Amino acid sequence: MLEELPLVLDRDAADPLSVQVADGLREAATSGVLRADDRLPSSRALAQQLGVSRTVVAAAYDQLHAEGWLIGKPGSGTYLTTAPAATPARPAPVAGPGEAAELLDLFPGAPCIEALDQSAWRRAWRAAADYSAVARKDRAGEPEYRDAVVEHLLRHRGLQAGGDTMVLSTAGTSSAVSEFANAALRPGDVVAMEDPGYQRAMGAFLAAGISVHPAPCDADGLRVDLIPDGVQAVYCTPAHQFPLGARMPAGRRVELVEFARRTGIPIIEDDYDGELRYDTAPLPLLAAMAPDVVIHLGTTSKILSPALGVGWLVAAPAVVNSVLIYRERTGSGPSPAGQHVFTELARHGDLARHLRRLRRTLPPRRELLVSALRRRGLEVLGDDAGSHVVVPLPSAAAEDRAVAEGRAHGVALDGLARHHLAAQDDPYPRMPFSPNRSHLPPALGRHTFGIILGYAALPMADLSTAVPIAADCLARVAAAAHAGT
Known part of the structure; x- marks a missing residue:
């Protein structure tokens, strides 16, 4: 020593x-x-x-x-240990032909693996191996897992699942969207979805034969008054809108619930980053406000690791039963292994400790990134929550240039353009860029350009390297764009 x-x-x-x-x-x-x-x-x-x-x-x-x-x-x-206990994999799609794949990963949507207590992680996997093998798995999910989810949602999200709702294990959010689309909707039905929004959810709807129509967002999330007519469901991320980072305020949530009850159209609440609030307590879930018309989706892939491959769906019995019938018909359903690991993490208090650790670990990472961006005069969008922020840019050309600049300097950057729902036949007039959040246009929709910066995936040492590189690239691109060069 x-x-x-x-x-x-x-x-x-x-x-x-x-x-x-x-x-x-x-x-x-x-x-x-x-x-x-x-x-x-x-x-x-x-x-x-x-x-x-x-x-x-x-x-x-x-x-x-x-x-x-x-x-x-x-x-x-x-x-x-000298180095962090685990290094997350870098996303394969970021490197172009002939380029090195080892780019510093600032893509959004990845968990902070570095915050995991590796001893607790290994202990949970060892304990999961003690569960007896089964000849037939429970289509609804392992009972112990569903009990652990009920406790997790009550303690950490204020949702009292059960009673008028049922809890179903899933293989994650995208899988849950796919199952709901196949079980409760029909080919040709239409779903309204935030624009820009979560592309994998859109892909799950489209694969089931469901049409997806864009619903624009503003600084408070989904615009309820701009939900298209003739839809059979509405998908949204109210806790931390992906990718713009807005938190849907209480008034907008009430408006959305009233819309659902008035029209009979169900709301699919994807609780993206819902556990990761740092400034204030989270607002009540839509599912807590209106369990009769809200289908609540959660996942372990953002708070723990996608290695578990599990999540949950909370909904009225009619919705849950339709998904169970679909599973019985197709033989689908999540693997018990990840459910057992989650159960063991929750049983011994390791899950609660991990969430507390995440809430301590991520704010300094966010501050590191936001401070670097603002020192260079860049605007930063997104609530003090979750694991990503957005830097708006004035044009698609500037966005493309920023992505290329980042890649040339060894940093993987994600542009907003690929998260737009429709590239053609835009039903909304294009709105100008506004560098000041307080003067954002009333409906952003697919009319903003910029870069989404995730700060969870990289080990802290790599993040400290990547942040100034990314900030410098964005500052150069923004300055050139505003100068007209």
């Missing part, structure tokens, strides 16, 4: 002391002063060495634990 660590604290600096301690330990690890499996001093001993409270050191250790730099060994102490 190193008795004296080369850490220097500046008590006059703007950064909190705990952040300085964490930064100093990362620097010691990356520079080779600390090596893999080095034992660190106890929080009490390091606090005495630095002349700070033990709380300061404990907060720094907690952050580094969450990032994967440290690991605790019961009865032995805290040790350095």
Whole structure:
């Protein structure tokens, strides 16, 4: 164990002391002063060495634990891992022909694997292996898993599932959309969907023979008054609109529920990033407000890992029964393995601890990104929530140039254009770019251009490298676009 660590604290600096301690330990690890499996001093001993409270050191250790730099060994102490415990895969589609695939991944929609407690993760998988093999799986999902989902939704999302609704296990959000479309809708039916919106959900509808009509968004999410006529369902992401990042306020939620009850049209509530709020408590779920007309979808792929391949659907019995009939007819349904792992994580409190860790880990990542963008004079859209933000750009050409600039400098950037529902036959007049959020046009729809920046997928060390590169690329493109060059 190193008795004296080369850490220097500046008590006059703007950064909190705990952040300085964490930064100093990362620097010691990356520079080779600390090596893999080095034992660190106890929080009490390091606090005495630095002349700070033990709380300061404990907060720094907690952050580094969450990032994967440290690991605790019961009865032995805290040790350095040198690198984060797991490195997420980079998305394959971002590299063009002849380019290196190892781009720094700033795409949205990925979980923060670095925040996972690897010991708890392995323990849950080992415990899942103790479940007995079955000859026939329960089409509704494993009973223990559904019980764990009910508890999770009550504790973390304020939704009391059961009673007038039923809980169904799914293979994730896109799979749930596909099952609902095939079970409850008919080929040729029409679904209204936020524009821009989640392309995989749109793909699931289209694959089932369902037409998708765009419903524009503004700074508060889906515009209820612009939902097209003649639709059989409405799909939305009210907790954190994907990809624009808006939170649907209470008044808009009431308006949407009233629309559903007045027309008899069900609302599909995709709770994208619903657990990841940092500034305020989450607003009531649509499903909590109107369980009779809302189909609630959730997934583990954004809060834990897509490796589990499970999610949930909460809806009225008629909807759930139609999906069960579809599963019986097709032999489909989620694998029990991921359900067992989730159950074990929830049973031992590891899921709740992980969500608390995520809420500590992601805000500094967001602040790192947002500060870098704003220092360069860039506008940033998106609530203080979730795992991505949006930088608007004035044109499609600027967006394409930003994506190319990022790729040329080793960073994978995602443009808004591919998230628009329709490239042709636009029913809405194109609206001008507005650099100020307070002056956003009343209906954004598919009329904005920009870059979506995810800050969860990369290990913190790589994110610290990628952020200034991306910010510089976007600043150059925005300046050139506004100068007309």
